Amino acid sequence: MQWRNQLIKILVILVALSILYYLTGVILTLLIPNLPKSIASTVSQLEPDIKTGIGVIIVAIGGYLVIRLIQQLLSMTLLAKLERGLANIIKFSLDVVFYTILVLAILTALHVNLTGVVVGGAVGGIVIGLAVQTVAQNLLSGVLVTSSRTLSPGDAVSLISWIWGSPIIGEVKKVSLLFTEVLTINGNLVKIPNSAFLGNTVFYKLERTEGGLVYPLQVTVNADVEGVKVMERVKDILKDYLKDENQLPNIVFSSKNGGTNVFTVIINLNNVNNLNDLINIVNKAFDQAYWQIKNGK
CATH class of the missing domain: 2.30.30 (SH3 type barrels.)
Known part of the structure; x- marks a missing residue:
């Protein structure tokens, strides 16, 4: 129903403006012979320009009214179903297209040769496209991130x-x-x-778990000491460092890579702002355990 009503309005506007343009031409043609000769001569010479000016005004007014009706129709139907950010971008893009078409229609009514305009527009489009490439990429990425809810405040x-x-x-x-x-x-x-x-x-x-946040940290230690001993010693050291914590980090001997042993430490924390302190403690524990075993303690 909305589509039909808006289309009827657009059709009525186009028909009314076409009739208005035709009538102004007829009136002007009938009016000239009834004017004084001096004025009629001048008006007769300017008749093409007068008709062109009237045509430009009608095209501008009609085009604007049609664009407004199309915008209202899109806002009530298609854009209303989209995320706000995405809807704003689509609306802006369509507005650029609509008003560009309107400008071209006005230039046509002014009898401007559009070949030069198209060539100049192509060059200008390349320059503008390069200038706004980063902004457009940011906008597209922003739409993808916000609409998919990949990231949300508080994550x-x-x-x-x-x-x-x-x-x-x-x-x-x-x-x-x-x-x-x-x-x-x-x-x-x-x-x-x-x-x-x-x-x-x-x-x-x-x-996020019941105990809070989980962060996996990889720690690499020289393999000139036994990895299992390092892991067990680190667990004992962390018990002293983190005796006030509800849950100690879980340590896994992930792999042996050439001359190094790789451990994965699953750190549990309530607040991400505490992560730096916990990483520092874990690294200190591995360093301490390594040198204790290395020195035979």
Whole structure:
């Protein structure tokens, strides 16, 4: 019903403006012979320009009214079913298309040769496209991140990318169309361009359990001491360091890689801001255990 009503309105506007343009031409043609000769001569010479001006006004007004009706129709139907961020981007893109068509229609009514305009527009489009490429990529990524709810404020995350090297670990504070804000465990508020999430970043949420958050930490130790002994000694040391904690880290002997032993430490924490302190304690425990065994203690 909405589609039909809006289409009827658009059709009525187009027909009414076409009739108006025709009538103005007829009136102008009938009016000229009845004017004084001096005025009639001038008006007769300007008749094509007058008709062109009237045509431009009618095209501009009619085009604007039609665009408004189409915008209302899209807002009530298609855009109303989409996420707000995605709907705003689609609406903006369609507005650019609609008003570009309107400008071209006005230029046509002015009898402007559009061949040069198209060539110039193509060159300008390339320049503008290169200029807005990053912004468009950020917007697209922002739409994907927000609409899929991949990241939400309050999520504890670890972001790994070749772009910035060391992982960014912290709590998501805000996800917008251009940037995602993360409060890191070092206390810095980092604004990450959403374009970094498309093919450049591996990100995962810290798993939430009944005991809080879970963070896997890999620790590498020289293999000139027995790995099992290191693991058992670290467990004893952590009991002293973390005696006030409800749950001690779980340690797994992950692999032996050449001259190193690799351990995975599953750290349990209530708040992601405590992660730095816990990583420091675990690393100290491994260092202490290694040298104790190395020195035969």
